[in-house]
Amino acid sequence: MTDFQKAREVLGLRLRELRESSPEGRITGTALAERLGWGQSKISKLENGRQTATPDDLRQWAEATGRPEAYAELHGRLKSLESQIRSWRRQLAAGHRPVQETWNALVADTRVMHVWENNAVNGMLQTADYARHIFQHYETLQNSPRDTDDAVRVRMQRQSWLYQPGNRLNLLMWEGALRAQLCPPTVMAAQLDRLLGAIGMDTLNLGVVPFGASLRLPPGNPFWIFDSRLAITDDWDAERWLDDSHAVATYQRVWATLNRSAVFGAEAQQVIAQVRHRLQA
Incomplete structure (x- = not known):
């Protein structure tokens, strides 16, 4: 497993923790998907490190789980993850x-x-x-x-x-x-x-x-x-x-x-x- 994949899985675990420890009580994956207007598969992929979240994904996740202040932390984790893998598509956009x-x-x-x-x-x-x-x-x-x-x-x-x-x-x-x-x-x-x-x-x-x-x-x-x-x-x-x-x-x-x-x-x-x-x- 690469360092990038490990970091993505750690981010996924943090997302799951926010969902399960919401101030309003545990939110199921199905309920969170409905709240966000996402497919259930996206929730699963993000939490299991099989998909890389975008900054907007993280902002919506933090707000939907009642923890908007967690966005800064999540975004920091994403920036750290992206600093290891710099896609040519993004780098060459300009x-x-x-x-x-x-x-x-x-x-x-x-x-x-x-x-x-x-x-x-x-x-x-x-x-x-x-x-x-x-x-x-x-x-x-x-x-x-x-x-x-x-x-x-x-x-x-x-x-x-x-x-x-x-x-x-x-x-x-x-x-x-x-x-x-x-x-x-x-x-x-x-x-x-x-x-x-x-x-x-x-x-x-x-x-x-x-x-x-x-x-x-x-x-x-x-x-x-x-x-x-x-x-x-x-x-x-x-x-x-x-x-x-x-x-x-x-x-x-x-x-x-x-x-x-x-x-x-x-x-x-x-x-x-x-x-x-x-x-x-």
């Missing part, structure tokens, strides 16, 4: 630019990042043309507002972090991220040249995990660790923001394990150069 601005603020407050990328070049090292194609693909997938140019500009601004002394990006990339044809060959060639030129930067430790490397873990999803306070991983529908120390420690162990399969320096350059050469074949 386009990619606001999401990129949030990430810029997060990166600006960080001195050391540990990153694993298995499907695309990391945003901290993307060229503007490569980033443009990435955003366009996701705009189509998520049917989000088309703000590509603004999103690219904000992402490029984030890269100034790499030129600030004392910062450190420890980046591991799966070879598949170098080979994924997410843009035209000319754009990809320039992107690979950017990676080749970045190796050796004082603020960057770039490792590549070749296809032929012996792995101690499956590649899994990409993730980012900010100092030791937060880990973020994403999937097609949402991002997970994890600030629990045990969760962060798990991602740190995963990164350290993948790091043992990576090559660096001249060997990493050789892998990238080989991929670059194949574009000209």
